[in-house]
Amino acid sequence: MNELASNPAPAVGLVSLGCAKNLVDAEIMLGALLGAGMSITNDPARADVLIINTCSFIDAAQEESVDTILEYAAQRDRLRPAQGLIVSGCLPQRHREELPRLLPEVDVFMGVDQVAQVAELVQQALRHRAAQLATTPRRANRQQLLARLAELGAGEPAEARAEIRQPAEDRHGRRPPTRVTLAPPPPAVQVHLRPRYIPDYATPRFRLTPRHFAYVKIAEGCNHPCSFCIIPRLRGSYRSRPLEDVVQEARQLVAEGCRELNLISQDTTYYGRDWRRAATAAAAETPDLCALLRALNALEGDFWIRLLYTHPAHWTEELIQTIADCPKVARYADMPLQHIHEVMLERMRRETSRAYIEDLLARIRAGIPGIALRTTFIVGFPGETEARFAALVDFVRKVRFERLGVFAYSREAGTRAAQMRGQVPAAERQRRRELLMAAQHEVAREVAAGFVGRTLRVLVEGEATARQLQAARVDSWEHGLLREADAGARRLRGRYAVARGEADAPDIDGRVYIRGGPLPPGEFATVRIVGHTDYDLMAELEGGNARHESAQ
Structure with a gap:
């Protein structure tokens, strides 16, 4: 002591x-x-x-x-x-x-x-x-x-969890002497059984992200019934932060030099709907995600607003129009779809259908030109036959998502899916993941090639390290830095800056590597794309100098 x-x-x-x-x-x-x-x-x-x-x-x-x-x-x-x-x-x-x-x-x-x-x-x-x-x-x-x-979580009786073993008797019927020790x-x-906490602007916070971007949690908890997920049990029911409280936090972050606000919650598109469920006459007056985006867009300063963790069931025409109207909202949407086959969507309890999803994606791309769509899928879910998996592969090739990740289904005790018939063997789940990522790999290279020759506005992260440049042949199809399909392809040499475009969220998406430099980290720059790898872009300084855009 x-x-x-x-x-x-x-x-x-x-x-x-x-x-x-x-x-x-x-x-x-x-x-x-x-x-x-x-x-x-x-x-x-x-x-x-x-x-x-x-x-x-x-x-x-x-x-x-x-x-x-x-x-x-x-x-x-x-x-x-x-x-x-x-x-x-x-x-x-x-x-x-x-x-x-x-x-x-x-x-x-x-x-x-x-x-x-x-x-x-x-x-x-x-x-x-x-x-x-x-x-x-x-x-x-x-x-x-x-x-x-x-x-x-599999329904084991409580008695089985607290089995007490008595010391065995020897052949003379005597028990061994008890050793006296101090029990720890x-x-x-x-730990509360049902969490209710939600942070507010007054809550002290020490940021772990770089100065130029931050995650802004706009809500906590989840109300969705997805059969594979335990998040509602872990995080409680959905609860939104007051709009002005979120805006106040964002204003302070921008004043501190933040150039990218990443809005997060278990479902950002559900923001404010918990108030509507609780309200009566004033329901129409409760703020929603559209109101929040417009309020954030109205803040002074030069910064991006990035929308993460959206649910397809809650996208509306108003949300599409709001993003199109707000220049500070990045042309990017993270929308996990999980599957596309009707039977699988029903078994997953995703509250959507294939027809709805296809119509929604078409409306988003028509209403927000140039938007990059990121999604994730689960393969090997119980009941996923070869035909249903093939339908998902065809869908990915047809829709051509700019960003995509794949998870092999994880059987979680305590979920509805864990008790379902038709469980897929682990090896087959992994095989399907690799096949779907291979299909996306082809799409991704074509998407990256489409950027060559274009001028992009990027947010500079800093100078590329030697280790990053040596990773030019990283074969991860979801994350990483530079990836080259050709094992004999040249590695990047010289001095490069690392940046991200509007289509690249922190940590999960690609990067833009800018030849030359240095460029100020945490600021915007305009560069020309001159090459690509599987998932990343290579850029150069126009006329020997990138157009640097200092925030005013």
């Missing part, structure tokens, strides 16, 4: 896994810690308390979260035994009852509602760790832990 007493303002480290929505939660936690007078360290080995912000959306994310927790717990044992360990986010939200037994290394489990109260939990973690060191600590077994998490104290659990 002496170390705790001599360190009233502990240093805290944080590792955040998962999506941009999780990243915003991490930024809020860091803001709360700094507001409480605590310091932040980028070196986990130097932290008095380490927070691991987890993802549990699919099995692969859950496994990554578990491995990260065990890795840092082992590092603590070697380097800093008194370090407190907190696990936050979706994993404890999903398994709040089981995790304290399965992960005895953890001092505090916290849910998504507690992000603003994290400073109190840091002190609690230090106290728990100090008490735990005076006992015989237990260790988690990775294989047993992952197997148990995979079983949870149970970890603290601060």
